[in-house]
Amino acid sequence: MASAATPSPVLKQPVRIACVQLASGSDKAANLARAAEKVREAAAGGAKIVVLPECFNSPYGCDHFPHYAETLLPSPPSAEDSPSFHALAAMARDNGVYLIGGSIPERETTLSQEGAQPQTRYYNTALIFSPSGSLLATHRKVHLFDIDIPGGITFRESDVLSPGNKLTVVDLPEYGLVGIAICYDVRFPELATIAARKGCFALVYPGAFNLTTGPLHWELLGRARALDNQCYVALCSPARDMTEGVYHAWGHSLVVDPMAKVIVQAGEGEEVVFADLDEQKIESARSGIPLRHQRRFDVYPDVSQAKVNTEKA
Numbered sequence: 001m002a003s004a005a006t007p008s009p010v011l012k013q014p015v016r017i018a019c020v021q022l023a024s025g026s027d028k029a030a031n032l033a034r035a036a037e038k039v040r041e042a043a044a045g046g047a048k049i050v051v052l053p054e055c056f057n058s059p060y061g062c063d064h065f066p067h068y069a070e071t072l073l074p075s076p077p078s079a080e081d082s083p084s085f086h087a088l089a090a091m092a093r094d095n096g097v098y099l100i101g102g103s104i105p106e107r108e109t110t111l112s113q114e115g116a117q118p119q120t121r122y123y124n125t126a127l128i129f130s131p132s133g134s135l136l137a138t139h140r141k142v143h144l145f146d147i148d149i150p151g152g153i154t155f156r157e158s159d160v161l162s163p164g165n166k167l168t169v170v171d172l173p174e175y176g177l178v179g180i181a182i183c184y185d186v187r188f189p190e191l192a193t194i195a196a197r198k199g200c201f202a203l204v205y206p207g208a209f210n211l212t213t214g215p216l217h218w219e220l221l222g223r224a225r226a227l228d229n230q231c232y233v234a235l236c237s238p239a240r241d242m243t244e245g246v247y248h249a250w251g252h253s254l255v256v257d258p259m260a261k262v263i264v265q266a267g268e269g270e271e272v273v274f275a276d277l278d279e280q281k282i283e284s285a286r287s288g289i290p291l292r293h294q295r296r297f298d299v300y301p302d303v304s305q306a307k308v309n310t311e312k313a
């Protein structure tokens with residue numbers, strides 16, 4: 001029985017996770033069909049948690065978001081309003097896996113005041129499904145990707161998208177808690193630290209880094225979040241396609257262990273990568289380097305104790 005000296009496990013039993021580094025293009029129906037094929041392959045390889053990339057159902061770009069956006073509310077949305085919602089639910093159910101369904105552009109239309117013009121907002125939204133195909137959670141990207149690196153890349157998601165305003169921690173009952181965020185969110189350690197201190201065994205980020213920042217920061221950020229929090233981290237990218245569009249994804253989907261060692265890393269093309277996660281790895285990282293008992297909340301505040309918004313989006 002767990003005592004103060006024996007912390008209760010954050011990962012209840014070993015589990016295999018797969019990141020599907022998907023090649024998607026401009027045909028949404030083809031992207032959904034390809035994702036279904038690859039989720040099947042991941043499940044056949046023994047994965048019980050499967051991750052898809054950011055914006056897996058569309059090309060990634062501000063010009064594309066409104067065109068590919070789907071309405072998710074009211075829940076469950078109709079197949080016409082959100083083919084991706086229904087396709088993801090079926091992928092999870094048909095394969096009996098937890099599906100962290102990358103992200104899709106989401107459209108939300110609201111009437112702010114009686115008689116006012118409807119207002120449409122777009123979000124970059126992850127949908128997480130249970131093995132029975134029910135929606136467990138949604139995460140709207142909190143930190144929008146607005147950067148300007150001369151000679152490198154300029155991108156302004158905020159020209160089109162609105163930010164989400166909550167932290168997302170999902171309970172997978174057989175395994176434990178997982179923190180979900182999207183791509184640029186990985187640069188903000190607070191989000192990760194709060195999720196980890198709420199008891200997550202893994203932090204999962206569907207992402208789509210680019211050819212300027214990818215080589216410098218992608219693996220570094222994955223390893224940094226694992227190192228800070230002594231838990232598993234998974235980053236899942238689209239495959240790189242130099243023939244389509246103007247945004248070329250870095251690829252290199254990876255899973256990092258709680259000692260910040262890369263367990264597996266994809267190349268640039270379409271690929272499914274697998275990693276086996278277990279509690280022992282988390283516990284040995286935490287007992288060997290006992291950060292959890294060494295924090296100095298008399299010197300700095302405990303961000304995980306601050307009022308955190310975990311309400312449904």
Ligand SMILES: NC(=O)CCC(=O)C(=O)O
Binds near residue numbers: 184187207210213214
């Ligand atoms: N889709 C994104 O949020 C890209 C983030 C990125 O490339 C970065 O450097 O950060």
